Amino acid sequence: MPKEAISRLDDNTIREKVLPYCRLKPGEIWEDPLKKHRIGVLDATSRKDCKKINNCKNVDLFIQDPPYNIAVGNKNTNQLSRINIENYLEFSKNWIENSLDMMSDNSHFYIWLGADQKRGFQPLPEFMILMRQYEELKSRSFISLRNQRGYGTQKNWMAVRQELLYYTKGDPAFKVTYTDIPKVLKGYYKTINGVKTDNLERGKSDTIRPGNIWLDIQQVFYRMEENIPGAYAQKPLKSIERIIKTSSKEGDIVADFFAHSGTTLMASERLNRRCITFDMDPVFAELTIRRLERYRETGKTGWQWENPFPEISSNDPLLS
């Protein structure tokens, strides 16, 4: 059975091998000559860095996927570690305020987050309360994405969720999207103009709306084309495309301060939006640029189980 070429790109020994092949150094920005996307190696908490990549209030849609303040796979790496909640809130405050600086008058703001069930569900509740202080933002929805695989199956309910908070500024347009799940259940009768109708007659689509619990999105794993070996926190393309289709239109500017495997960029490219994105780690910024280049060359959305850094021999014992 094939195996992913790289397990974790944030692992320091692998990072050091990959770093020489990254075209951007901290503080640098790559400008896409074709569709004007911008990709940088910047720090989301630094006002100076954020202004460097975009000094305007022109972002129509933010999709932010910050570290969740948990140690993934019990590894504490520079990119993904657990810090105390006060420091996490300070980190959050900084990147939120840098995002607010770029939001257009009528815009959308989505944030992915987790709740650590072993530690009082931090940081979700603290983060939600922090968001209340930004009066220009209106809370709109609290979405849960169901993961296919989970943890804690023996002595607890299996944890299979990721949270997505949705806020708006001003009054931006919202376009209803549908899942691929067919409407099969008849019911929800309602009398309209004296005639009793059921939901199948009344609905505009043959499929159901996603609502705020997303059950229909496959978690990324190494058999899927979109898989990016080494990216431990990759979001499914379908989830980001759903957000973009619902909350923006062609030509809009979409921004993401935590690029990682570049899913927001990939979705923006496919849906003709312009993307401003960065990661503080040159390895993930490089991966994001390579993913775009590969898509344009081959039409593929990821590497599946192949190595995104073929400069590094697949015989390297570190990669097995």
Ligand SMILES: C[S@@+](CC[C@H](N)C(=O)[O-])C[C@H]1O[C@@H](n2cnc3c(N)ncnc32)[C@H](O)[C@@H]1O
């Ligand atoms: C949860 S991942 C994002 C996953 C991404 N949405 C995807 O689908 O690939 C978080 C990323 O944030 C980056 N990061 C952490 N702190 C950062 C900071 N202060 N500024 C910018 N990026 C940061 C990490 O290097 C990591 O790649």
